[in-house]
Amino acid sequence: MQFIQVETAPDLDDQNVPAGTRLVVTDQFNAGDGPTDDPVTAFRLALTRAAGAMMAEGAMPPHLSRMILCLPDIGVLQNRLIDYDLAFRETLAGNFPEISVVVDASLKGPEVALSAVVPPAGDPDAKVYGDFTQAEVNFQYSPRAQAPDHEKYFELWRVSGPAYQKNRRAEVWFGETPGQSFDLFMPEGVANPPLHLFIHGGYWQALDKRNHAHMADAMLKAGIAVAMVNYDLMPEVDLAEIIRQCRAAVARAHDVAGDYGYDRNRMTVSGHSAGGHLSGALACTDWTEFREDLPADLLKGSVPISGLFDLEPLSKTGMQRVFRFTAEDIAVLSPINMTPAVKIPVILSVGGLESPEFHRQSALFAEHMRRHGCQVSEAVMEGHHHFSIVEALTDPAAPLTSAIIQLAKTC
Structure with missing residues (x-):
């Protein structure tokens, strides 16, 4: 999990996207009502909520373009980077976007916002593998x-x-x-x-x-x-x-x-x-x-x-x-x-x-x-x-x- 620390969060709406694609930007999510004692657990919960909002707009993990991660202290991220990396992978697999990290000492825990660039929808009835459409082959190989x-x-x-x-x-x-x-x-x-x-x-x-x-x-x-x-x-x-x-x-x-x-x-x-x-x-x-x-x-x-x-x-x-x-x-x-x-x-x-x-x-x-x-x-x-x-x-x-x-x- 590679990231860039920045002073101010970038504007996720300000992205040059290819013609015909659609930009999806989520709100900034925290851990909600979940446990926040462990910072990695809180990060996973915040990321899961942001990912859910992104997917509700028709954007899937492979469409990820950017992530903003706001933290009260960057030290925990640096010391437990492997744990943060595994938490991201558990939620969104290996679809790592450009990650910007902002430190805000006023926060009680991590907050996450995501953006994704969704390509034009193809023919939903087109066969991409055997008799399977794109949606069907994705389902066949999606245990979750x-x-x-x-x-x-x-x-x-x-x-x-x-x-x-x-x-x-x-x-x-x-x-x-x-x-x-x-x-x-x-x-x-x-x-x-x-x-x-x-x-x-x-x-x-x-x-x-x-x-x-x-x-x-x-x-x-x-x-x-x-x-x-x-x-x-x-x-x-x-x-x-x-x-x-x-x-x-x-x-x-x-x-x-x-x-x-x-x-x-x-x-x-x-x-x-x-x-x-x-x-x-x-x-x-x-x-x-x-x-x-x-x-x-x-x-x-x-x-x-x-x-x-x-x-x-x-x-x-x-x-x-x-x-x-x-x-x-x-x-x-x-x-x-x-x-x-x-x-x-x-x-x-x-x-x-x-x-x-x-x-x-x-x-x-x-x-x-x-x-x-x-x-x-x-x-x-x-x-x-x-x-x-x-x-x-x-x-x-x-x-x-x-x-x-x-x-x-x-x-």
Whole structure:
């Protein structure tokens, strides 16, 4: 999250916009009746209110042009910039506008105003991907639109994840930038346990390993070590770099196994949503090509959850402004186009309440991996949507959780 501190707030109405477009400017919003004790929470609430007003005028996050953030003290923003960044991403993903910060000591908390430039409306009946119109393909790939109660899961992850993160044995770095580390959790009283790596989702633009730390508990109690993997986020890095970072995380986990006491010969991986894409890419990785001293069967199993394996439809959504997928990206970075180097077992899972496109994505990857001789099975999660399915990892009796535990312990 990059910003410019200014003395006076710029006039959001004073923007040169292309002919045919429409400028939307919101009022200045504070946290309202929400809690304001924590400045980042107050910022999230103010931003959410401003975003809601913007969307009510037909402007979506990809249309953002400018943001004014008024604060009583800039010190908190500077000291907790990562937290502000994640709060913005949780609300508006990677659609960062030009951000002006104004300090006003008379304020009780943060206030936010937004502007957006809305392009001309196209033909609402035009097909942009298969039989889907623009609105339809956006809905198919918008888990929040499909799950009206999604905010309660984000709230849960903001609280439960960081609280559980305190139990980590270590934070292990595999690169020099802020996102390149994983949190290692070790089970009590288990010698040389298997290691399971989990990769978070957020459309490669949002969330953090700390939001998911509590999801390690069931696996730890089953005697499995867990690594919660982070990676740098879009738009600061592209998807090719994110895949490279996740491969580096696995390689690092192999290298430091002896330092922490888990079995480097029994490593499995799972990931949710964008993390499902990444765990699919890891399942297809030629590890000897990535690094010649690594074993070809470095990973003994992969569990993509609600994954994205064909990038082409995503390039037709409003998120393409951040993704910027080229035809070459789609060809090279879609797991359905990657050839697995070994016959790795794969378990796929999609919530029963998720959109047809999410189900189609997993079916495509299942067919692809079977065609290359991999054993593919499914963990059926009826009654779950895109967010509840990953939270179900806290339940050892859930079919998905028990499948991961079984894979990790028998690989």
